[in-house]
Amino acid sequence: KKEFLSHNLPSVDIAINSGLNKKTIHNMFNSSTREIVINASSKHYDALFEVIRNLVETERDLDLSLTIKFKGVSIDLNVSESLIVINTLAVKRAEIRGGLWSTAGKRVEKPLMQTLCKLYRVPNNNYAARIKGKEIEDSDFEREIDFYLIVGDLQHKCEVKLMGIGNPESADAVIARRSKVFIADKLSERNKRQLDSLGVEWVELRSELGFRRFETVLSNLRIPHSNFVDNFDEKMESIFNEIFK
Template sequence: MNTEALKRVLQQLFAGQDYRAGVVSLLNADFLDYVVGFFKKVVEAKMAQQSIDEDWYRRYFLSADQRKRDLITHAGLNEKTIHDMHNSTRKEVVISAVNDNYDALLALIRTMLEKDGDIQIELTIRFRGVSVDLNLSESLIVINALAVKRSQMRGGVWSSVGKRTELPLMLALAKLYSVPPEYYKLKGLNEQKREVDFHFVNRRGDVYFCEVKLMGAGNPESADAVFARGTQLFIADKLSDATKRQLESAGIHWVEMRAENGFERLYSILQTLEIPCQPARIDALDHIIDAALAEAVTLQT
């Protein structure tokens, strides 16, 4: 996810809007780029005058000279599955696992075709005058590999959004309320000796650890993590009423970005915690977001 995409996410968060539609669009674009590239590789196998027989996919996409992560994806697997099965993801283990999985997939497809031989699927790929036809078995193998890749990309995108948004969001909030840099820190240890990426400090030196979760109200793990980690300030995309009551009962301050002007709740929290601050500089929000993103990039490199 590039800086412009992150900026749009931050703008939508401050506007109280759902940022997910933009992320899904990015995911779709990245996946379609991958699909086109993948299909080009299929055509390249024909252009290289390789025999397109029943096992061409294994020779071209599961060969030992492929990168490990590509082998795993082409076989319709993921790295965690291989590690769980074999307690290792060394290249030789991956090669064995992907070939075993490919054999099992072929056997499953053959069994399916024997039971229902009326199914007919054929993919035709044309690129620069070269045409490649994939029969039913080959088409299902390709579809399976693409489905796994889509799942991998989806998990990676959402994880990336959360991780890459946390720091610039907190920096933007601090700058929006003119919190002097000496009253917020980017690293610290909470009572459980867990490293926390961001925390505020008041004039007496009291430390208030922050947690950012953008997983929505329907994910209880978001709030559960806060209770377990000794967080004093929870910044969330969306919170249920029940979670808000739980947080308040535990003495944890919260900000719900999706609520109307939800970020404005932070100002009263900062005042309560005696952290130096000023009213929000709303007119400068775009500039503040740009500055926060630039600072986050500098701090993370």
């Protein structure tokens, strides 16, 4: 514990070594200052170690050991230590994977929303992509953007999230960003109920209807549009040529 939760480490590493991550701690305490991260990590590490200790004492047949080698020096870990290390690696992997998916979601947001709007022939003045309230250029593709569906004086913020099934943070993310439209690759039934209760329009891209539910979203928000054209492949090629020119 002394090495894993050393105060000399960055707070993000302290959290991960305890089996948490800074985002989880922030959600728990509505803050992720270094002091809070250290205190939360210490308590969680103790709780985790106690669970592992009880598991080892209960499961007498459990036999596991890890040998860590670094620059010619090797350390053999007992069962409890091995499980702590494995848990830490799992948390780190999840954090990296989550970060990559989040980045991918932001990068795909503008072209995906543009494609959906063009498929249903939404007029150009009824949607916009902005950075901090400013119109963005194609050169800003990799910068974080906000996408809006517009009707009259109303600007409905859209959010794209690649998250897999059952992510409990979906509704929280929508509340925090005040999004009116939520586009995801996969949504659990619980996610859908949460979004419906919030009055948020949603599209689940991997579902049977997939992107076609976007037409319902446009209708509900009274965004001018046309019915979907069946020659999908031809239409998509034309749209991609326009977006990625």
